Amino acid sequence: MAQRSSHPHRVAVVVDEGTNPFEVGVATELFGLPRPELGLPGPLYEVVLCTPAPEVRINHGFFVMAGTAGLDAVDGADTLVVPGRPDNIAPRSAPVLDAIRRAHARGARILSFCTGSFALAEAGLLDGRRATTHWMWAEAFRQLHPRVRLEPDVLFVDDGDILTAAGSAAALDLGLHVLRRDHGAEIANAVSRRLVFAAHRDGGQKQFVERPVPEVPDESLGPLLAWAQERLGEPLTVAELAARAAVSPATLHRRFRTQLGTTPLAWLTGERVALACRLIERGEERLDVVAARSGLGTAANLRARLRRATGLSPSAYRRRFGPAAGEPLMA
Structure with missing residues (x-):
């Protein structure tokens, strides 16, 4: 996927109405920030935020995002990141789903964070494939998308060209996994140290679902x-x-x-x-x-x-x- 070259790997992040800002922040933190401490000749990735409208209200209207690129910027991305949003049952807009389908059809790598997997499933990308989503929404996901091979207990699923993270914090695990896959363990560990975050939690680890507190x-x-x-x-x-x-x-x-x-x-x-x-x-x-x-x-x-x-x-x-x-x- 992303290679060390003079042309950074291009990452597009789709910010739709209601998107969770934490996951947008994860994408920009992991893929968008300069890393001078690595001593590399250039950035690891080139990141662009894409919205279906000139202004998009996210997280129940707490934030308004403007000045971003349109969805046409998705067509030039090597990796597409689709964050989640709280209203998972409501259908995504046709332009967003079309952009996701176009990216996948031309061979871009697709990542979803938390309930962003609902959008991938709605776009038809996950039928017959392995994926995960937040444990609170697992049953709703199964009912809406029964053809998907849902793995609700894991942190993330790497299914080759489509990777899905279970929750907002698990987006960090998936992002570091992608960094490790693209640039090696040394780079991923350096980024995790800057984040003060665990360098490697395997995707097969269980999500931290509700359970009784031990005495x-x-x-x-x-x-x-x-x-x-x-x-x-x-x-x-x-x-x-x-x-x-x-x-x-x-x-x-x-x-x-x-x-x-x-x-x-x-x-x-x-x-x-x-x-x-x-x-x-x-x-x-x-x-x-x-x-x-x-x-x-x-x-x-x-x-x-x-x-x-x-x-x-x-x-x-x-x-x-x-x-x-x-x-x-x-x-």
Whole structure:
């Protein structure tokens, strides 16, 4: 998708009547701001806000957006972002739906944030495909769009050229996932640090739906995670993590499920793969060294894990994101 080149990847954000401004802010924050701290020769993306009218009232009329481009700007975008809005049952305007269909038909990548997936489904883009939406609207979505393979429990779904985020905050997770996919783990981590946001929450994590508050809240996993991240190259086991946290393995599993929506082993593997990506991006070419330093053990396991996480072999990942691309990376 977006490549490191002299021509930035073009992102269009459709701002319709009633659009949630938080998600517009997520799109502009992630894709539109300059990143001088990265030391890159130019911006990562070129962002344009598009509206179906010269003035659009958003978020129950709290804001009025004017001075934006028209929907014709969508036709020049490489990626189209469709934020959500509160009135999901009301049909979208024909010009907005037509713009979404045109973008998809010519091969643009389509992202929806929160209930923006309703617009994609209404445009006919999601029939037979995997997608997600905010858990509060899952049942309404199923009733309106029964042909969509809805996955209501996850943070986001990457279905190739169409990616859907479950909620407003999950839009940040999806956006960082796109940055990682486009520009590598090092760039995505640098942006997440500037946002003071978790660098990587896997899309398969569960949404934080309403549940009874436990009488005795679990302690934060933060100290344990920080401790483990400093020792990824060591042969850590779930039993060792549990011992460090002074709990049983079963209790540790329960805390990981409750607080992170994943298992200790899955989290540990994800962190090791992310570290392996950073090592490759920083120029380490010896796969056995990358595998050892990241805790993945063998070059064969590194290849398998990296391909599963990124769809790329180590050599292909290096060609796409390594120093040979000619751009400086964060220290």
